[in-house]
Amino acid sequence: MTPADPDRVIAAARAWLGTPYHDQASLRGVGCDCLGLARGVCREVVGPEPFPIPPYSRDWGEIGPREVLADGARRMMIEVPPSEAGPGALILFRMRPRAIAKHVGILTGPGSFLHAYERLGVIEEPLTPSWRRRIAFAFLFPQR
Structure with a gap:
């Protein structure tokens, strides 16, 4: 997979600025949560979603054996070490140790x-x- 142009990713992301927060939504200007934004x-950058997103919990302290978000991102994005992530990269945060x-x-x-x-x-x-130390994973959007 070839990475998408970071400037295109950033422009697409900035078009969502001001969109209200709405849990499990993904509609620019109407409402989204963090995953809905991504x-x-x-x-916009890659194309239609390749698989449905199942309902998910809002619990930032959730623990478990699987990194569900990271596993999903690996199915359609290019994983990079967080230390090598630059502008346009999708970053996943671990909000609690x-x-x-x-x-x-x-x-x-x-x-x-x-x-x-x-x-x-x-x-x-x-x-x-404070935000930087919480980064657990990083991914690049692939080119369309």
């Missing part, structure tokens, strides 16, 4: 990312040390 960007990765963002620069956050909707903010 799904919408993927639809030993919990599975349950939050998703898209890098927009070396020190910034875009994500959907409850009560705030889709925002772009600095990738602070």
Whole structure:
């Protein structure tokens, strides 16, 4: 697989800025959660979703033997080490130690990312040390 143009990924992601937060939704300008944002960007950059997304829990402290988000991303994206992820990469965050990765963002620069956050909707903010240390996985969107 060849990676998609990072500028195209970032432009698609920024088009979602201001979209209200809505759990398990993925409709630009209407509502999305963090995964819904990633799904919408993927639809624009890559094409139709290749498989249905099952319902998922909002529990950021969830633990378990499988990294469900990472496993799903591996089916359709290019995995890279988090230390090598650059602008346009999808990043998965582990919000609590030993919990599975349950939050998703898209890098927009070396020190910034875009994500959907409850009560705030889709925002772009600095990738602070607190956010950076939570990154568990990184993936590149493939070219259409």
